[in-house]
Amino acid sequence: MTNPAVALTIAGSDSGGGAGIQADLKTFAAHRVFGTSVITALTAQNTIGVRGISAVGPAFVGAQLDAVLGDLPVAAVKTGMLATPETVALVATYAPRLPGLVVDPVLVASSGDRLFTRDAERAYLDLLFPHAAVVTPNLREASVLLGREVVDVDDAIKAATDLAVYGSRCVVVKGGHLRGSAEAVDVVWHDGQVEVLTAPWIDTANNHGTGCTFAAATAARLALGQPLADALRGAKQYVHEALSRSAGWSLGAGHGPLSWGPFD
Ligand SMILES: Nc1ncnc2c1ncn2[C@@H]1O[C@H](COP(=O)(O)OP(=O)(O)OP(=O)(O)O)[C@@H](O)[C@H]1O
Numbered sequence: 001m002t003n004p005a006v007a008l009t010i011a012g013s014d015s016g017g018g019a020g021i022q023a024d025l026k027t028f029a030a031h032r033v034f035g036t037s038v039i040t041a042l043t044a045q046n047t048i049g050v051r052g053i054s055a056v057g058p059a060f061v062g063a064q065l066d067a068v069l070g071d072l073p074v075a076a077v078k079t080g081m082l083a084t085p086e087t088v089a090l091v092a093t094y095a096p097r098l099p100g101l102v103v104d105p106v107l108v109a110s111s112g113d114r115l116f117t118r119d120a121e122r123a124y125l126d127l128l129f130p131h132a133a134v135v136t137p138n139l140r141e142a143s144v145l146l147g148r149e150v151v152d153v154d155d156a157i158k159a160a161t162d163l164a165v166y167g168s169r170c171v172v173v174k175g176g177h178l179r180g181s182a183e184a185v186d187v188v189w190h191d192g193q194v195e196v197l198t199a200p201w202i203d204t205a206n207n208h209g210t211g212c213t214f215a216a217a218t219a220a221r222l223a224l225g226q227p228l229a230d231a232l233r234g235a236k237q238y239v240h241e242a243l244s245r246s247a248g249w250s251l252g253a254g255h256g257p258l259s260w261g262p263f264d
């Protein structure tokens with residue numbers, strides 16, 4: 001019997017089940033990847049918004065990392081909500097032991113609620129980005145990180161190029177919040193080249209967890225040994241399929257969750 005590939009998510013819990021650790025573990029399982037998890041924060045959250053956050057102290061985040069990395073053959077890692085600059089700094093100290101590192105710099109929930117205490121920008125840019133195989137900010141996160149508005153595809157191309165300066169091997173500026181487009185366009189910077197990933201736009205309010213799912217699907221595919229470019233294309237396709245299958249659901253009064261695979 002061969003072992004399954006193992007991936008790790010370092011992220012926050014979403015009590016509503018749509019984003020965070022819950023979305024990541026579902027996405028790993030959908031790729032037939034065994035999921036491990038280091039929890040950085042609890043959120044009291046549903047499809048409408050975030051009611052409260054209780055961050056886990058960095059020492060206990062470290063204890064979880066030691067437990068997982070000291071025992072299991074983690075082949076790829078995704079970071080989501082890290083909640084505090086201290087936890088970003090702590091995770092950065094583990095970076096040499098974190099293969100295939102996908103950094104989703106979660107700062108704000110789709111509801112608009114903040115998911116990070118303060119001083120996020122410098123901690124992410126200076127400490128974690130240099131170790132990442134890929135970083136995956138959405139438009140709003142790219143704006144916060146760069147301290148300027150990022151609202152259209154041209155801005156996203158410039159943002160991806162400017163964020164690449166911080167040392168990540170690849171940057172994806174996700175366009176799920178671009179207005180007025182018939183396509184969901186993500187801008188990818190890789191080795192000095194910029195390209196776009198596109199998929200047909202799905203008209204649905206059930207989009208809570210798209211960012212987490214995209215980053216987790218990328219990490220799952222890296223854990224399975226796919227090259228990064230293939231992993232990103234496959235993750236984009238996975239999110240599109242998940243969104244299209246749950247477009248008509250009505251779970252909760254706010255932004256509902258996505259469906260999940262396997263889809264093959
Ligand atoms: N309505 C949609 N139709 C098709 N693809 C979408 C849609 N919304 C988001 N996506 C895709 O989902 C992925 C995540 O992008 P998005 O910009 O939504 O991330 P995010 O803002 O981090 O997520 P969230 O909105 O859940 O916080 C991207 O590949 C994006 O293009």
Ligand SMILES: Cc1ncc(COP(=O)(O)O)c(N)n1
Pocket residue numbers: 011012013014019020021043045080081106108109110115207208209210211212213
């Ligand atoms: C615990 C937690 N982590 C992350 C997100 C953002 O998720 P997404 O950008 O996928 O909506 C969230 N709402 N809650």
